[in-house]
Amino acid sequence: MDDILMMLPGPTNVAPRVLRAMSQTVVNHRGAKFGEIYTETTEMMSQMFKTENQSYLLTGSGTSAMEAAIANTVNPKEKIINATGGKFGDRLKDITTIHGINSVEIPVEWGDVLDPKILTETLDANEDTKAVTVIHNETSTGVHNPLKEIGKVMKNYDALLIVDTVSSLGGDYVDVDKYGIDVCFTGSQKCLAAPPGLAAITLNDEAWKATENVDSHTYYLNMPKYKAKGNSVPPQTPYTPGVNSIYGLLEALKMIEEEGLDNSIERHIKAAAASRKAAKALGLELFPKSEKIASNTVTALKMPEGITDSDLRNTIRDKYRVEIAGGQDHLKNHVFRIGHLGTISYKELAITYTALGMTLKDLGLDVDTGAGASAIAEFYSE
């Protein structure tokens, strides 16, 4: 198991120093020592989000933060505009409806991104909208939405902007305060390269104000409680947190700080461009509508004719020890995905595209097996 290279869009490979940090002794989560660790971690998360506001840690996967963002800011029977366009856009819509909130969907075609003009039209037609949900990086289709432009549109409206940056924070440009994002959240197991199990969320003053008018926060994800406990002495969480997971997250954040956040983002952008070049060199086609909107953290590719998802992914994993992701929902068997988020660089990409070239040949395709790896080498030596 240890020799498998995980090229998934989360979880990603976790550095040994992060795993070591997690093996530190368990401390009382109501004590001063934990308070220090909690404060350091949440302050570093706010730096990642580029916000002056406080961040909070949830012991739950990214989806816990998706639910917290919606349930705490909008009441049942009120209205949210959900921009969809993929598995995770759909999930925010499902969370909206399960909380009895009226959902107005902007049904973005899978493989495409939200058009800010359509967002404007939808907001104009729905003046009672309380919030808009957007997935920054739609992991299921391999595209990233134009966050800055979406933020500009939202500045003309009272509705809150809720943004999922689970598969982009640390690997793509996110500037919560500058873009005018009211609620932003991420997960530990994607670009941050920490183990799974934690989410981080930040709310600005407008979002906190909205929470005061909401009575159905959910019990576990009650953000006002997280705020009150976060401000207490020593700082803490309302319920027992995954203390050792937080040790890991803190160490992973220190690694990003040492590299520099912008350097980390640039590294992801470079890896994505290299990945697309390599895929094309192997004769593969991108799933996103255009290269311009292609994700910086995951490459979604069309499944070559005559090859099944299980053939491709079982072969590359069992024979060549590289794990890649399949398509989700109706894209299963039509799309496969290579995640390049976290600590990855040319090394992992070279191995992945070598393995992919050999796999495609094993499965009967007429490919130049080394073309992908060669494209990676050329790209990085430019």
Ligand SMILES: *Cc1c(COP(=O)(O)O)cnc(C)c1O
């Ligand atoms: C992975 C992911 C999530 C959350 O998934 P979890 O499995 O709950 O961590 C949410 N949004 C996006 C865009 C993701 O990629």
